[in-house]
Amino acid sequence: MNKHTVLVTGGAGFIGSHACVELLQAGYGVVVVDNLVNSKAEALSRVERITGKTLPFYQADIRDKPALTEIFAKESIATVMHFAGLKAVGESCEQPLNYYHNNVYGTLVLLEAMRDANVKQMVFSSSATVYQPSATGEYSEDFPLGAINPYGRSKVIIEDILRDVSAVDKIKQNGAPWKIALLRYFNPIGAHECGMIGEDPNGIPNNLMPYVLQVAIGKLRQLSVFGNDYPTPDGTGIRDYIHVVDLVKGHIKAIEAIESDKFKAGGCHAYNLGTGKGYSVLDIVNTFEKVTGRKVNYQFAPRRTGDLAESFANPERAARELDWVAEKNLDDMITDAWNWQVKNPQGYVD
Ligand code: NAD
Ligand code: UD1
Numbered sequence: 398m399n400k401h402t403v404l405v406t407g408g409a410g411f412i413g414s415h416a417c418v419e420l421l422q423a424g425y426g427v428v429v430v431d432n433l434v435n436s437k438a439e440a441l442s443r444v445e446r447i448t449g450k451t452l453p454f455y456q457a458d459i460r461d462k463p464a465l466t467e468i469f470a471k472e473s474i475a476t477v478m479h480f481a482g483l484k485a486v487g488e489s490c491e492q493p494l495n496y497y498h499n500n501v502y503g504t505l506v507l508l509e510a511m512r513d514a515n516v517k518q519m520v521f522s523s524s525a526t527v528y529q530p531s532a533t534g535e536y537s538e539d540f541p542l543g544a545i546n547p548y549g550r551s552k553v554i555i556e557d558i559l560r561d562v563s564a565v566d567k568i569k570q571n572g573a574p575w576k577i578a579l580l581r582y583f584n585p586i587g588a589h590e591c592g593m594i595g596e597d598p599n600g601i602p603n604n605l606m607p608y609v610l611q612v613a614i615g616k617l618r619q620l621s622v623f624g625n626d627y628p629t630p631d632g633t634g635i636r637d638y639i640h641v642v643d644l645v646k647g648h649i650k651a652i653e654a655i656e657s658d659k660f661k662a663g664g665c666h667a668y669n670l671g672t673g674k675g676y677s678v679l680d681i682v683n684t685f686e687k688v689t690g691r692k693v694n695y696q697f698a699p700r701r702t703g704d705l706a707e708s709f710a711n712p713e714r715a716a717r718e719l720d721w722v723a724e725k726n727l728d729d730m731i732t733d734a735w736n737w738q739v740k741n742p743q744g745y746v747d
Contacts, residue, residue: 402426402473403652404516406459406507407480408452409436411596412522412582414444415589416478416645421448423649428472430465431481432458435599439745443593459503462510469514476518476652477511479504482551485603486526486703489548500551501558508562517575517663519559520651525583525637525671525708527553534635534675534707538581538667538714546703556667563665574663578651583637583671583710585644587730588737595737596641597744605681606638606730610738613691620693622678624700629707633678637671637709640725640733644670650721659718671710672723680727688731 403420407413408429414436420427421444429441429452438454445452453472457464459481468474482500483489489496511517526549529541544550556579563575586606588595601617602608611617625632647670654660676684682693715721 400425401475402428404468404472404474404477405429405480406477407431407482407522408454409433409438409440410480412585412641412644413478413480414440414594415641416480416648417441417444417452418447418589418594419642419645419649420478421450421452425652428453428455428468428474430455430457430459430468432456435483437597437745440594440597443745447589447591447593459507460499462506465507465510466513469510469516474514474516476520476655477507477516478520478648479507480522482522484548486546486548487603489551490546493547496547496551497554501554504555504558508558515573517573518652518655519575519577520648520655521555521559521577521579523556523579523581523667524549524552525581525669525710527556527581530705534705534709535711536669536708537711538669560665563663575665576655576660576663577665578655579665579667580647580651581667581669582644583639583669583708585641586638587640587642587725587733589642590733590736592733592736592740595734595741597741605636605678606734609681609685609693610734612693612695613685613689613735614738614742616742618694620682620695621698622682622695623698623704625697627700627706629677631677631679634704635675635677635707635709637673637675638681638727638730639671639723640730642733643723643725647715647719647721650715650719654719666718668715668719669710669712670715670721670723671712673710673712675707675709676727684727685731685735688728689735
Protein backbone atom coordinates (compact mmCIF):
# COMPACT_ATOMS: atom_id res chain seq x y z
CA MET A 398 0.00 0.00 0.00
CA ASN A 399 1.17 3.52 -0.79
CA LYS A 400 2.38 5.72 2.01
CA HIS A 401 0.90 9.18 1.62
CA THR A 402 1.24 11.28 -1.52
CA VAL A 403 3.88 13.96 -1.91
CA LEU A 404 3.56 16.88 -4.32
CA VAL A 405 7.02 17.53 -5.76
CA THR A 406 7.37 21.04 -7.20
CA GLY A 407 10.26 21.24 -9.66
CA GLY A 408 10.21 17.45 -9.90
CA ALA A 409 11.62 17.39 -13.44
CA GLY A 410 14.80 19.17 -12.33
CA PHE A 411 18.15 17.74 -11.25
CA ILE A 412 17.43 17.19 -7.57
CA GLY A 413 13.64 16.86 -7.92
CA SER A 414 13.90 13.95 -10.37
CA HIS A 415 16.20 12.07 -7.98
CA ALA A 416 13.76 12.80 -5.14
CA CYS A 417 10.91 11.33 -7.21
CA VAL A 418 12.86 8.07 -7.64
CA GLU A 419 13.66 7.86 -3.95
CA LEU A 420 10.09 8.67 -2.89
CA LEU A 421 8.53 6.15 -5.29
CA GLN A 422 10.98 3.46 -4.22
CA ALA A 423 10.20 4.20 -0.57
CA GLY A 424 6.50 3.60 -1.30
CA TYR A 425 5.18 7.17 -1.41
CA GLY A 426 2.72 8.35 -4.03
CA VAL A 427 4.24 11.20 -6.05
CA VAL A 428 2.67 13.99 -8.10
CA VAL A 429 4.89 16.47 -9.96
CA VAL A 430 4.28 20.10 -10.85
CA ASP A 431 6.91 21.77 -13.03
CA ASN A 432 6.77 24.44 -15.75
CA LEU A 433 9.88 22.94 -17.45
CA VAL A 434 11.62 26.33 -17.49
CA ASN A 435 14.90 24.55 -16.68
CA SER A 436 14.15 20.89 -17.36
CA LYS A 437 12.61 18.40 -19.76
CA ALA A 438 9.66 16.06 -19.38
CA GLU A 439 11.96 13.23 -20.51
CA ALA A 440 13.45 13.25 -16.98
CA LEU A 441 10.06 12.17 -15.63
CA SER A 442 9.74 9.37 -18.21
CA ARG A 443 13.12 8.14 -17.02
CA VAL A 444 11.94 8.22 -13.41
CA GLU A 445 9.00 6.04 -14.45
CA ARG A 446 11.34 3.63 -16.20
CA ILE A 447 13.72 3.39 -13.23
CA THR A 448 10.94 2.78 -10.73
CA GLY A 449 8.35 0.95 -12.90
CA LYS A 450 5.73 3.32 -11.44
CA THR A 451 3.57 6.00 -13.00
CA LEU A 452 4.13 9.60 -12.11
CA PRO A 453 1.25 12.06 -12.56
CA PHE A 454 2.69 15.26 -14.04
CA TYR A 455 1.13 18.71 -14.21
CA GLN A 456 3.00 21.12 -16.47
CA ALA A 457 2.20 24.32 -14.60
CA ASP A 458 3.83 27.29 -12.96
CA ILE A 459 3.71 27.45 -9.16
CA ARG A 460 2.61 31.08 -9.55
CA ASP A 461 -0.59 29.85 -11.20
CA LYS A 462 -2.95 29.65 -8.22
CA PRO A 463 -5.93 28.12 -10.10
CA ALA A 464 -3.65 25.37 -11.45
CA LEU A 465 -2.36 24.60 -7.96
CA THR A 466 -5.85 24.68 -6.47
CA GLU A 467 -6.93 22.14 -9.07
CA ILE A 468 -4.00 19.85 -8.27
CA PHE A 469 -4.75 19.95 -4.53
CA ALA A 470 -8.43 19.26 -5.27
CA LYS A 471 -7.71 16.29 -7.52
CA GLU A 472 -4.83 14.63 -5.69
CA SER A 473 -4.80 13.79 -2.06
CA ILE A 474 -1.55 15.46 -1.08
CA ALA A 475 -0.18 15.24 2.47
CA THR A 476 3.24 16.87 2.02
CA VAL A 477 4.90 19.22 -0.45
CA MET A 478 8.57 18.90 -1.39
CA HIS A 479 9.32 22.31 -2.81
CA PHE A 480 12.22 22.30 -5.29
CA ALA A 481 10.77 24.67 -7.92
CA GLY A 482 12.90 27.76 -8.31
CA LEU A 483 15.53 29.53 -10.36
CA LYS A 484 19.05 28.89 -9.09
CA ALA A 485 21.78 30.62 -11.12
CA VAL A 486 23.59 33.19 -8.98
CA GLY A 487 24.99 35.23 -11.90
CA GLU A 488 21.63 35.35 -13.66
CA SER A 489 19.96 36.44 -10.40
CA CYS A 490 22.22 39.51 -10.33
CA GLU A 491 21.14 40.35 -13.90
CA GLN A 492 17.44 39.61 -13.35
CA PRO A 493 16.66 40.21 -9.66
CA LEU A 494 12.95 40.88 -10.26
CA ASN A 495 12.56 37.63 -12.16
CA TYR A 496 14.26 35.72 -9.33
CA TYR A 497 12.18 37.30 -6.57
CA HIS A 498 8.99 36.87 -8.59
CA ASN A 499 9.65 33.25 -9.41
CA ASN A 500 11.13 32.09 -6.12
CA VAL A 501 9.49 34.31 -3.49
CA TYR A 502 6.12 35.08 -5.07
CA GLY A 503 5.94 31.49 -6.39
CA THR A 504 6.38 30.18 -2.85
CA LEU A 505 3.73 32.57 -1.52
CA VAL A 506 1.19 31.31 -4.06
CA LEU A 507 2.10 27.72 -3.23
CA LEU A 508 1.68 28.40 0.51
CA GLU A 509 -1.72 29.99 -0.08
CA ALA A 510 -2.86 26.99 -2.11
CA MET A 511 -1.55 24.68 0.62
CA ARG A 512 -3.33 26.64 3.33
CA ASP A 513 -6.60 26.58 1.37
CA ALA A 514 -6.27 22.81 0.91
CA ASN A 515 -5.23 22.36 4.55
CA VAL A 516 -1.90 20.78 3.55
CA LYS A 517 0.64 21.97 6.09
CA GLN A 518 3.73 19.83 5.71
CA MET A 519 6.62 21.05 3.60
CA VAL A 520 10.21 20.12 2.89
CA PHE A 521 11.91 23.17 1.38
CA SER A 522 15.07 23.35 -0.78
CA SER A 523 17.19 25.95 0.91
CA SER A 524 20.88 26.49 0.38
CA ALA A 525 24.18 27.01 2.16
CA THR A 526 24.21 30.41 0.44
CA VAL A 527 21.75 31.68 3.07
CA TYR A 528 24.61 31.98 5.58
CA GLN A 529 26.78 35.04 6.10
CA PRO A 530 30.35 34.32 5.03
CA SER A 531 32.12 32.58 7.95
CA ALA A 532 35.79 33.01 8.75
CA THR A 533 36.33 29.30 9.38
CA GLY A 534 34.33 28.03 6.38
CA GLU A 535 32.22 25.83 8.65
CA TYR A 536 28.47 26.42 8.99
CA SER A 537 26.08 25.24 11.71
CA GLU A 538 22.38 25.93 11.43
CA ASP A 539 22.46 28.70 14.04
CA PHE A 540 25.16 30.64 12.14
CA PRO A 541 23.83 34.13 11.21
CA LEU A 542 21.96 34.39 7.92
CA GLY A 543 22.80 36.99 5.30
CA ALA A 544 23.12 36.08 1.66
CA ILE A 545 25.18 38.20 -0.73
CA ASN A 546 23.26 37.92 -4.01
CA PRO A 547 19.58 38.01 -5.13
CA TYR A 548 19.35 34.22 -5.50
CA GLY A 549 20.61 33.70 -1.95
CA ARG A 550 18.42 36.48 -0.62
CA SER A 551 15.36 34.88 -2.26
CA LYS A 552 16.11 31.78 -0.17
CA VAL A 553 16.55 33.83 3.04
CA ILE A 554 13.26 35.64 2.39
CA ILE A 555 11.45 32.34 1.79
CA GLU A 556 12.94 30.90 4.98
CA ASP A 557 11.69 33.99 6.88
CA ILE A 558 8.22 33.58 5.37
CA LEU A 559 8.15 29.90 6.32
CA ARG A 560 9.26 30.70 9.89
CA ASP A 561 6.49 33.30 10.18
CA VAL A 562 3.83 31.01 8.72
CA SER A 563 4.74 28.14 11.01
CA ALA A 564 4.90 30.35 14.11
CA VAL A 565 1.18 31.11 14.04
CA ASP A 566 -0.58 29.72 17.05
CA LYS A 567 -1.64 26.11 16.51
CA ILE A 568 -5.21 26.78 17.64
CA LYS A 569 -5.68 29.40 14.99
CA GLN A 570 -4.53 26.98 12.32
CA ASN A 571 -7.56 24.82 11.85
CA GLY A 572 -6.30 22.21 14.31
CA ALA A 573 -2.98 21.20 12.77
CA PRO A 574 0.23 23.20 12.95
CA TRP A 575 2.52 23.80 9.98
CA LYS A 576 5.47 21.40 9.95
CA ILE A 577 8.33 22.59 7.80
CA ALA A 578 11.87 21.31 7.25
CA LEU A 579 14.31 23.79 5.71
CA LEU A 580 17.07 21.75 4.10
CA ARG A 581 20.20 23.76 3.40
CA TYR A 582 22.12 22.02 0.66
CA PHE A 583 25.86 22.34 0.25
CA ASN A 584 27.12 21.35 -3.25
CA PRO A 585 25.03 18.55 -4.77
CA ILE A 586 26.75 16.62 -7.57
CA GLY A 587 26.65 13.06 -8.96
CA ALA A 588 23.71 11.23 -10.45
CA HIS A 589 21.59 8.15 -9.91
CA GLU A 590 23.90 5.17 -10.28
CA CYS A 591 21.92 3.77 -13.24
CA GLY A 592 22.99 6.78 -15.33
CA MET A 593 19.46 7.47 -16.60
CA ILE A 594 18.91 10.73 -14.71
CA GLY A 595 21.39 13.46 -13.88
CA GLU A 596 22.16 17.15 -14.15
CA ASP A 597 21.43 18.64 -17.58
CA PRO A 598 22.46 22.30 -17.49
CA ASN A 599 21.29 24.73 -20.18
CA GLY A 600 24.17 26.19 -22.19
CA ILE A 601 27.61 26.60 -20.64
CA PRO A 602 27.56 25.32 -17.05
CA ASN A 603 28.19 27.74 -14.18
CA ASN A 604 29.05 25.09 -11.63
CA LEU A 605 32.26 23.13 -11.30
CA MET A 606 31.20 19.51 -11.75
CA PRO A 607 29.10 19.90 -14.92
CA TYR A 608 31.89 22.05 -16.37
CA VAL A 609 34.51 19.38 -15.61
CA LEU A 610 32.27 16.73 -17.19
CA GLN A 611 31.95 18.73 -20.40
CA VAL A 612 35.70 19.34 -20.60
CA ALA A 613 36.39 15.63 -20.06
CA ILE A 614 33.95 14.61 -22.78
CA GLY A 615 35.36 17.17 -25.22
CA LYS A 616 32.44 19.60 -25.39
CA LEU A 617 34.42 22.38 -23.72
CA ARG A 618 38.12 23.09 -24.24
CA GLN A 619 39.37 23.72 -20.74
CA LEU A 620 38.33 24.48 -17.19
CA SER A 621 39.14 27.85 -15.68
CA VAL A 622 40.04 27.34 -12.03
CA PHE A 623 38.77 30.49 -10.39
CA GLY A 624 41.56 31.59 -8.06
CA ASN A 625 44.71 29.78 -6.87
CA ASP A 626 45.60 32.29 -4.18
CA TYR A 627 42.97 31.46 -1.55
CA PRO A 628 44.20 30.71 1.99
CA THR A 629 43.64 26.96 1.43
CA PRO A 630 46.28 24.20 1.24
CA ASP A 631 46.51 24.29 -2.60
CA GLY A 632 45.20 27.84 -3.07
CA THR A 633 41.91 26.80 -4.75
CA GLY A 634 38.40 27.06 -3.30
CA ILE A 635 37.09 24.36 -0.98
CA ARG A 636 33.48 23.11 -1.00
CA ASP A 637 31.41 20.38 0.61
CA TYR A 638 30.27 18.22 -2.33
CA ILE A 639 27.42 15.85 -1.61
CA HIS A 640 26.03 13.01 -3.74
CA VAL A 641 22.54 13.90 -4.99
CA VAL A 642 21.21 10.49 -3.94
CA ASP A 643 22.45 11.03 -0.37
CA LEU A 644 20.86 14.48 -0.51
CA VAL A 645 17.42 13.20 -1.51
CA LYS A 646 17.63 10.45 1.11
CA GLY A 647 17.86 13.33 3.58
CA HIS A 648 14.50 14.53 2.24
CA ILE A 649 12.87 11.17 2.96
CA LYS A 650 14.29 11.35 6.49
CA ALA A 651 12.84 14.85 6.80
CA ILE A 652 9.35 13.60 5.88
CA GLU A 653 9.72 10.78 8.40
CA ALA A 654 10.71 13.30 11.08
CA ILE A 655 7.81 15.61 10.17
CA GLU A 656 5.43 12.71 10.67
CA SER A 657 7.01 11.60 13.93
CA ASP A 658 6.76 12.96 17.46
CA LYS A 659 9.83 15.11 16.78
CA PHE A 660 7.65 17.59 14.88
CA LYS A 661 4.56 17.10 17.07
CA ALA A 662 4.50 20.73 18.11
CA GLY A 663 4.95 21.89 14.52
CA GLY A 664 7.27 24.69 13.50
CA CYS A 665 10.07 25.26 11.10
CA HIS A 666 13.38 23.45 11.54
CA ALA A 667 16.59 23.96 9.53
CA TYR A 668 19.09 21.23 8.68
CA ASN A 669 22.37 21.33 6.79
CA LEU A 670 22.69 18.60 4.20
CA GLY A 671 26.39 18.16 3.55
CA THR A 672 29.12 15.61 4.26
CA GLY A 673 31.11 17.89 6.58
CA LYS A 674 34.20 17.36 4.38
CA GLY A 675 35.70 19.91 2.04
CA TYR A 676 37.48 19.32 -1.27
CA SER A 677 39.38 21.88 -3.31
CA VAL A 678 38.91 22.49 -7.04
CA LEU A 679 42.22 20.70 -7.67
CA ASP A 680 41.08 17.76 -5.48
CA ILE A 681 38.07 17.49 -7.78
CA VAL A 682 40.19 17.62 -10.95
CA ASN A 683 42.73 15.09 -9.62
CA THR A 684 40.08 12.69 -8.29
CA PHE A 685 38.17 12.99 -11.56
CA GLU A 686 41.27 12.03 -13.55
CA LYS A 687 41.99 9.11 -11.20
CA VAL A 688 38.42 7.74 -11.26
CA THR A 689 37.65 8.16 -14.97
CA GLY A 690 41.10 7.95 -16.57
CA ARG A 691 40.20 11.13 -18.52
CA LYS A 692 42.35 14.24 -18.61
CA VAL A 693 40.82 17.53 -17.48
CA ASN A 694 42.62 20.46 -19.10
CA TYR A 695 42.65 23.49 -16.88
CA GLN A 696 44.18 26.92 -16.46
CA PHE A 697 44.22 29.19 -13.45
CA ALA A 698 42.01 32.28 -13.78
CA PRO A 699 41.13 35.18 -11.47
CA ARG A 700 38.81 34.60 -8.53
CA ARG A 701 35.09 34.66 -9.37
CA THR A 702 33.27 37.59 -7.74
CA GLY A 703 31.31 36.53 -4.69
CA ASP A 704 33.18 33.24 -4.15
CA LEU A 705 34.36 32.18 -0.72
CA ALA A 706 37.64 30.44 0.06
CA GLU A 707 35.99 27.63 1.94
CA SER A 708 32.51 26.31 2.74
CA PHE A 709 31.54 23.09 4.45
CA ALA A 710 28.67 21.91 6.60
CA ASN A 711 28.51 20.99 10.20
CA PRO A 712 26.04 18.14 9.56
CA GLU A 713 25.56 17.06 13.20
CA ARG A 714 22.00 18.30 13.62
CA ALA A 715 20.75 16.24 10.67
CA ALA A 716 22.56 13.18 12.08
CA ARG A 717 21.03 13.70 15.51
CA GLU A 718 17.50 14.77 14.64
CA LEU A 719 16.88 13.24 11.21
CA ASP A 720 19.06 10.14 11.66
CA TRP A 721 20.70 11.01 8.35
CA VAL A 722 24.34 11.02 7.30
CA ALA A 723 25.79 11.16 3.80
CA GLU A 724 27.21 7.78 2.84
CA LYS A 725 28.78 8.21 -0.57
CA ASN A 726 32.32 9.46 -1.08
CA LEU A 727 33.88 11.68 -3.73
CA ASP A 728 34.84 8.69 -5.92
CA ASP A 729 31.16 7.60 -5.96
CA MET A 730 30.00 11.13 -6.83
CA ILE A 731 32.41 11.39 -9.74
CA THR A 732 31.84 7.81 -10.98
CA ASP A 733 28.08 8.36 -11.10
CA ALA A 734 28.30 11.84 -12.64
CA TRP A 735 30.60 10.49 -15.37
CA ASN A 736 28.35 7.48 -16.01
CA TRP A 737 25.42 9.88 -16.59
CA GLN A 738 27.52 12.12 -18.87
CA VAL A 739 28.83 9.23 -21.00
CA LYS A 740 25.38 7.69 -21.40
CA ASN A 741 23.75 11.08 -22.14
CA PRO A 742 26.32 13.27 -23.89
CA GLN A 743 23.57 15.64 -25.08
CA GLY A 744 21.65 15.49 -21.78
CA TYR A 745 17.94 14.70 -22.10
CA VAL A 746 16.63 14.65 -25.62
CA ASP A 747 12.83 14.95 -25.54
P1 NAD B 1 16.75 22.62 -11.42
O1 NAD B 1 16.72 23.90 -12.16
O2 NAD B 1 17.32 21.43 -12.10
O3 NAD B 1 15.28 22.26 -10.91
C1 NAD B 1 14.33 23.24 -10.58
C2 NAD B 1 13.04 22.86 -11.27
O4 NAD B 1 12.04 23.82 -10.95
C3 NAD B 1 13.18 22.86 -12.80
O5 NAD B 1 12.66 21.65 -13.31
C4 NAD B 1 12.34 24.06 -13.25
O6 NAD B 1 11.76 23.84 -14.52
C5 NAD B 1 11.33 24.15 -12.12
N1 NAD B 1 10.77 25.49 -11.92
C6 NAD B 1 11.43 26.67 -11.77
N2 NAD B 1 10.56 27.66 -11.57
C7 NAD B 1 9.32 27.12 -11.59
C8 NAD B 1 8.02 27.65 -11.47
N3 NAD B 1 7.80 28.95 -11.28
N4 NAD B 1 6.97 26.80 -11.54
C9 NAD B 1 7.15 25.48 -11.75
N5 NAD B 1 8.37 24.93 -11.88
C10 NAD B 1 9.45 25.74 -11.82
O7 NAD B 1 17.52 22.88 -10.04
P2 NAD B 1 17.99 21.85 -8.94
O8 NAD B 1 19.47 21.85 -8.94
O9 NAD B 1 17.26 20.58 -9.05
O10 NAD B 1 17.53 22.63 -7.63
C11 NAD B 1 16.30 22.37 -6.99
C12 NAD B 1 16.14 23.32 -5.83
O11 NAD B 1 17.24 23.19 -4.95
C13 NAD B 1 16.10 24.80 -6.25
O12 NAD B 1 15.15 25.46 -5.43
C14 NAD B 1 17.48 25.29 -5.92
O13 NAD B 1 17.51 26.66 -5.64
C15 NAD B 1 17.82 24.46 -4.71
N6 NAD B 1 19.26 24.30 -4.52
C16 NAD B 1 20.01 23.73 -5.52
C17 NAD B 1 21.38 23.58 -5.34
C18 NAD B 1 22.22 22.98 -6.43
O14 NAD B 1 23.42 23.04 -6.35
N7 NAD B 1 21.67 22.33 -7.45
C19 NAD B 1 22.00 24.02 -4.16
C20 NAD B 1 21.20 24.59 -3.16
C21 NAD B 1 19.82 24.71 -3.34
C1 UD1 C 1 27.36 27.90 -6.41
C2 UD1 C 1 26.55 29.12 -6.08
C3 UD1 C 1 25.72 28.82 -4.86
C4 UD1 C 1 24.84 27.60 -5.10
C5 UD1 C 1 25.74 26.44 -5.48
C6 UD1 C 1 24.96 25.23 -5.82
C7 UD1 C 1 27.95 30.98 -6.87
C8 UD1 C 1 28.78 32.15 -6.46
N1 UD1 C 1 27.47 30.23 -5.85
O1 UD1 C 1 28.17 27.61 -5.31
O2 UD1 C 1 24.89 29.91 -4.58
O3 UD1 C 1 24.10 27.27 -3.95
O4 UD1 C 1 26.51 26.81 -6.63
O5 UD1 C 1 25.81 24.15 -6.01
O6 UD1 C 1 27.70 30.75 -8.04
N2 UD1 C 1 34.87 26.82 -9.97
C9 UD1 C 1 35.94 26.91 -10.84
N3 UD1 C 1 35.67 26.93 -12.18
C10 UD1 C 1 34.40 26.83 -12.69
C11 UD1 C 1 33.31 26.71 -11.77
C12 UD1 C 1 33.59 26.72 -10.43
O7 UD1 C 1 37.08 27.01 -10.42
O8 UD1 C 1 34.23 26.86 -13.92
C13 UD1 C 1 35.15 26.77 -8.51
C14 UD1 C 1 34.49 27.88 -7.71
O9 UD1 C 1 35.31 29.01 -7.66
C15 UD1 C 1 34.31 27.19 -6.36
C16 UD1 C 1 34.09 25.71 -6.72
O10 UD1 C 1 34.62 25.56 -8.04
O11 UD1 C 1 35.48 27.28 -5.60
C17 UD1 C 1 32.62 25.31 -6.74
O12 UD1 C 1 31.90 26.21 -7.58
P1 UD1 C 1 30.36 25.95 -7.95
O13 UD1 C 1 30.19 24.56 -8.41
O14 UD1 C 1 29.95 27.05 -8.87
O15 UD1 C 1 29.62 26.07 -6.57
P2 UD1 C 1 29.63 27.25 -5.48
O16 UD1 C 1 30.34 28.44 -5.98
O17 UD1 C 1 30.08 26.69 -4.19
